[in-house]
Amino acid sequence: SQQGEEDPQALSIQEGENATMNCSYKTSINNLQWYRQNSGRGLVHLILIRSNEREKHSGRLRVTLDTSKKSSSLLITASRAADTASYFCATDGTGSQGNLIFGKGTKLSVKP
Amino acid sequence: KAGVTQTPRYLIKTRGQQVTLSCSPISGHRSVSWYQQTPGQGLQFLFEYFSETQRNKGNFPGRFSGRQFSNSRSEMNVSTLELGDSALYLCASSLGRAFTDTQYFGPGTRLTVL
Numbered sequence A: 001s002q003q004g005e006e007d008p009q010a011l012s013i014q015e016g017e018n019a020t021m022n023c024s025y026k027t028s029i030n031n032l033q034w035y036r037q038n039s040g041r042g043l044v045h046l047i048l049i050r051s052n053e054r055e056k057h058s059g060r061l062r063v064t065l066d067t068s069k070k071s072s073s074l075l076i077t078a079s080r081a082a083d084t085a086s087y088f089c090a091t092d093g094t095g096s097q098g099n100l101i102f103g104k105g106t107k108l109s110v111k112p
Numbered sequence B: 001k002a003g004v005t006q007t008p009r010y011l012i013k014t015r016g017q018q019v020t021l022s023c024s025p026i027s028g029h030r031s032v033s034w035y036q037q038t039p040g041q042g043l044q045f046l047f048e049y050f051s052e053t054q055r056n057k058g059n060f061p062g063r064f065s066g067r068q069f070s071n072s073r074s075e076m077n078v079s080t081l082e083l084g085d086s087a088l089y090l091c092a093s094s095l096g097r098a099f100t101d102t103q104y105f106g107p108g109t110r111l112t113v114l
Helices: none
Strands: A005-007 A010-014 A019-024 A031-037 A043-050 A055-058 A061-066 A071-076 A085-091 A106-111 B005-007 B010-013 B019-024 B031-038 B042-050 B053-057 B064-068 B074-078 B087-094 B109-113
Touching: A005 A085, A010 A019, A019 A106, A031 A061, A031 A071, A043 A055, A043 A061, A043 A071, A071 A085, B005 B087, B010 B019, B019 B087, B019 B109, B031 B074, B042 B064, B042 B074, B053 B064, B074 B087
Parallel strands: A010 A106, B010 B109
Antiparallel strands: A005 A019, A019 A071, A031 A043, A031 A085, A055 A061, A061 A071, A085 A106, B005 B019, B019 B074, B031 B042, B031 B087, B042 B053, B064 B074, B087 B109
């Protein structure tokens, strides 16, 4: 069963705009991770944020975590056509038996 | 460091056959996890191996099995293939256990069952 649920399912923006994707989850977590997948390829790890952290940055990426609302957001600033991909959040979740559980992803399309 | 490699990249099989997929983790990584990705179900966890022991198993039938060798390389096997087994199979490696460490994914093996 899905632990994380991304929102929106699809997002289309112009180059240079910011893109925000949200992830909600159900059970308490130790950490939450964001991954990117280009069309049918392997996943690339973007950021891991632990449950005691509220915000993390990596280049043009900013991730926030609100454990009280069981939600996280991924912000990509000044988007580029190369950011076109699907973005997934993954949580460990106390009920997950220690494995990562992925959401269904947000499909981001950045138009040049 | 070389990344995670998976072989073969593409595979076509017929119903009832069996298939073995291979995954070579990043050097030094002890955990290998396997996932099945389909358009309908998304990414679903199959199993995790750590130091040659299966540590976790997802909700898949017994036709799906795996193993890990002493050099951390892993194989997964699917017996008696069904049409619904058509999917992208991804493996990922990490230094420590999968739920605590960053996972590095391979490019995947696309399995088509006819």
